[in-house]
Amino acid sequence: MKILVIEADASLGDIWCRHLERQGNDVEMASDEKTAIDKLRFSKFDVLVLDLSTKNASVLAISDFATYRNPDVAIIVVTANSFFSDGSIFELIPNARGHLHTPVQPDDLAALVEHYGRGPVRA
Structure with missing residues (x-):
């Protein structure tokens, strides 16, 4: 499975990437919007792990572009903000499949x- 982790904190992103790689995944990391968009332009990912608190990045723009490039991409949202505890993140990011509150x-x-990266969710 090919995964893109979008996390501004390089040490945290590295921990997540290494753990996902040990599970047998092909993982790349982006720490800002430009890098994320560039990676999405040239590669197809099965899953995006997207930290909503990534500074200097429009995470909604990243998720929209990812969905445009690959309508079946599963997006796992990570946030420290309790604002989205009502599930509204699933309205803002239609391809959001999961929501985790930090620390993760x-x-x-x-x-x-693993669960959501297996393939597209069909109704």
Whole structure:
């Protein structure tokens, strides 16, 4: 499975990436909007792990572009903000498949990625 982790904190992103790689995934990381968009332009990803608190990045623009390039991409949203605890994130990001509140345990993240990265969700 090909995964793009979008996380501004390089050390945290590195922990997530290494854990997902140990699960047998092909993982790349972007720490800003430009890098994320460039990676999405030239590669197809099965799953995006998107931290909503990424500074200097419009995470909604990234998720929209990812969905445009690959309508079946599963997006796992990570946030420290309790504002989205009502589920509104699923209205803002239609391809959002999961929502995790920080701090995120790497095993929890890997479980969501594995579950939702298997293929498109069909109605």
